[in-house]
Every structure is written in C-alpha cells, then in structure tokens.
Amino acid sequence: MCWIRALAALVSVLAAAVASPRAGAVVNGVEVPCWDRRLDGVGLLISVSPGQTCPGAVSGSCVLIAPNVVLAARHQLGVSTTSPLPSLQQRPLRVRFRRSADGLAVNPVVFNGEPCHGVYQEFSVVSATDAAMPGSDLVMLTLSGTPHGISPIGVEINQPPTSAMPIMIVGWGYAGPCFGTGPSWALRLSRGMMQAHAQVSDVLVFSPCSLWTTEPCQYCPPGGPWVLANLHDSGGAVLIEVPSDQSGAPPQVRLVGTIVTTWAARRPSSWNAFGGLPRIEQAGPVLLADFNADQSTDARDVLDFLNAYWVGDCRCNLTGDDLDVADIFAFLNMFFGQDG
Numbered sequence: 001m002c003w004i005r006a007l008a009a010l011v012s013v014l015a016a017a018v019a020s021p022r023a024g025a026v027v028n029g030v031e032v033p034c035w036d037r038r039l040d041g042v043g044l045l046i047s048v049s050p051g052q053t054c055p056g057a058v059s060g061s062c063v064l065i066a067p068n069v070v071l072a073a074r075h076q077l078g079v080s081t082t083s084p085l086p087s088l089q090q091r092p093l094r095v096r097f098r099r100s101a102d103g104l105a106v107n108p109v110v111f112n113g114e115p116c117h118g119v120y121q122e123f124s125v126v127s128a129t130d131a132a133m134p135g136s137d138l139v140m141l142t143l144s145g146t147p148h149g150i151s152p153i154g155v156e157i158n159q160p161p162t163s164a165m166p167i168m169i170v171g172w173g174y175a176g177p178c179f180g181t182g183p184s185w186a187l188r189l190s191r192g193m194m195q196a197h198a199q200v201s202d203v204l205v206f207s208p209c210s211l212w213t214t215e216p217c218q219y220c221p222p223g224g225p226w227v228l229a230n231l232h233d234s235g236g237a238v239l240i241e242v243p244s245d246q247s248g249a250p251p252q253v254r255l256v257g258t259i260v261t262t263w264a265a266r267r268p269s270s271w272n273a274f275g276g277l278p279r280i281e282q283a284g285p286v287l288l289a290d291f292n293a294d295q296s297t298d299a300r301d302v303l304d305f306l307n308a309y310w311v312g313d314c315r316c317n318l319t320g321d322d323l324d325v326a327d328i329f330a331f332l333n334m335f336f337g338q339d340g
C-alpha cells in the first residue's frame with residue numbers, strides 16, 4: 001500500500017506546517033486557529049429548556065456533514081441504547097458553531113464572561129433521525145437553518161484509515177488529563193498518530209490510551225504521539241487530511257469517525273451498513289475558492305474574499321502565519337484553478 005505511506009508522509013509534513021505540533025489530545029488540545037475554516041463545521045450540541053434559547057447545557061460535540069445536518073453521538077441525547085430517541089419538544093437541542101455569519105470566530109462558549117456573546121451561529125434541531133444499526137451510537141440531527149459561510153466537513157467512506165497514520169481529533173470537551181477536568185467548552189484540536197489495526201468493523205479505535213477518574217488519570221503506551229478525547233468530545237470529529245484535488249492548495253479534511261468514547265469512534269459507514277436514511281455520502285471534490293461557502297464558485301467569492309482581506313479577516317490567511325499579498329495570489333490561483 002505504497003500510496004498510503006506516501007499519503008501519510010505528505011499529510012505528516014503538511015500537518016507540521018500548518019498547526020502546532022503539540023501532541024496529546026483534545027486532552028491537551030489547542031484551540032483551532034481562526035484561519036482554519038475547515039474545522040468550523042465541528043459544532044457544540046446544547047440541551048436547552050423548552051422556550052430557552054441561550055445558553056443551555058452542553059451535551060457534547062457534533063459535525064456538520066451536509067448544509068443543515070449534523071452527525072452526533074446518540075448517547076448525548078441522554079437515553080440508553082435500547083430506549084427510543086427523546087422528543088425534541090421535551091428535550092430541545094441547539095447546535096452552536098464558533099463562527100458568526102460575518103466571519104468572526106470565537107472558540108470558547110463563554111467570551112468576556114458572556115455565554116450569549118453573539119460571535120457564533122446557533123440553530124435549533126428540528127428533527128432527529130436514529131441510526132438503523134442498533135447500538136451504533138449515532139444520530140443525525142437536522143438544523144432549523146443553514147450556517148452561513150461554514151462548509152460541511154466531507155465524509156470519507158470509501159478509503160477509511162486502516163494503517164498507522166496521522167489523524168486529528170476536534171471537539172468542545174475538557175482539555176485536562178483526567179476525565180471531566182481542565183478547561184472546557186472551546187473548540188480544540190489535537191494531532192497525533194492512529195495506531196495500526198485501529199479499525200474494528202464499524203468502530204475506529206483512534207487511541208491506545210486510557211482515561212480514568214483516578215490518578216494517574218491518563219495512561220498511554222509508548223510510542224505516539226497519541227490523541228485522546230475527554231468528556232463532551234462525544235460527537236466530535238476524527239479527521240484525516242487528504243491532499244487537495246488541486247496542486248498547491250492546502251490539504252482538505254475528511255471525517256473518518258464520530259467520537260463515542262475517549263478512545264473510540266464510530267465510522268460513518270456504520271450509518272449506511274443497516275440501510276440508514278438519508279445515506280451518508282462519500283465526499284466529492286472541494287470547491288476551494290468557495291469563500292462564502294454557498295456551494296458554488298463565482299465572482300462573488302472573489303469580491304467577498306477581497307473585502308474580507310482589506311479588513312484583515314483571518315479567514316483570508318491561506319498561506320503561512322501572516323496575512324499578506326501572497327494570500328491574495330493563493331486565493332486567485334485557487335479561483336482560476338491554476339497549479340500553485
């Protein structure tokens with residue numbers, strides 16, 4: 001499987017280039033940089049009281065996989081494996097994304113002491129669809145609207161990771177080394193290696209580490225760096241980076257698992273395996289120059305990019321650390337489909 005090694009090497013180099021090399025987990029996770037719009041689709045799942053709109057109680061994380069659909073872990077809805085889904089009238093849910101419609105992004109739920117600060121987009125869940133596979137711990141939630149400027153995260157069905165390779169996990173849970181400890185409720189990511197033979201049927205064992213409530217809280221075998229999830233990362237994303245379809249463009253992310261425990265995820269194929277509807281589809285090519293994330297690429301994207309660039313919008317930082325003219329050329333190269 002030469003291409004896997006080549007891909008792993010490429011992804012490893014790119015990963016080192018675009019983000020902190022700090023290892024660990026969303027345990028020890030770092031906040032997702034503002035410019036990394038690829039991860040904006042990892043949302044926070046919030047339980048609210050009927051009639052309440054903000055802030056509610058954190059139920060975990062979820063991932064936008066279609067314009068108005070998120071995938072989450074079923075146990076986040078507070079029901080046992082054998083119980084039916086709760087009614088949304090009795091248990092209203094909302095999903096918050098870190099980025100507002102005007103492009104600003106704030107990772108922590110509470111910002112300047114305010115949980116309802118407005119720098120986010122939040123939608124009610126209008127329907128919940130149970131997984132067809134019993135015990136798969138997946139649920140599909142339809143939102144009341146489509147987030148503006150946030151692209152769904154593409155799902156990798158056809159080529160799941162089967163060998164040791166770099167992964168990242170992204171979620172809103174706790175960052176401490178013990179279960180339910182440390183700072184929480186901010187969008188964080190962690191990069192590391194997934195061990196070989198991690199794929200067990202429909203389960204993806206993304207970490208060989210364990211997490212306990214007693215000291216030492218976190219145990220990891222030698223090797224790594226490994227990633228490890230914590231409380232409220234359930235529903236979050238296990239992602240791989242794949243080369244862009246376009247030469248010179250940044251790598252794209254693909255969802256390969258929905259976090260269901262601190263060390264394991266459900267592969268998206270387990271939704272389809274028992275005839276779950278709507279089916280989860282393999283991600284197609286990414287529209288790299290779709291700056292306003294309206295699923296089409298046209299002159300409006302160029303105007304929106306330039307307008308954002310002139311006001312120093314971090315979304316425009318497509319190359320390196322600084323926002324500079326190289327970013328304009330990078331965007332135009334993507335727009336015209338030229339090689340980098």
Ligand SMILES: [Ca+2]
Binds near residue numbers: 298
């Ligand atoms: Ca567009």
Ligand SMILES: [Ca+2]
Binds near residue numbers: 317327
């Ligand atoms: Ca730049």
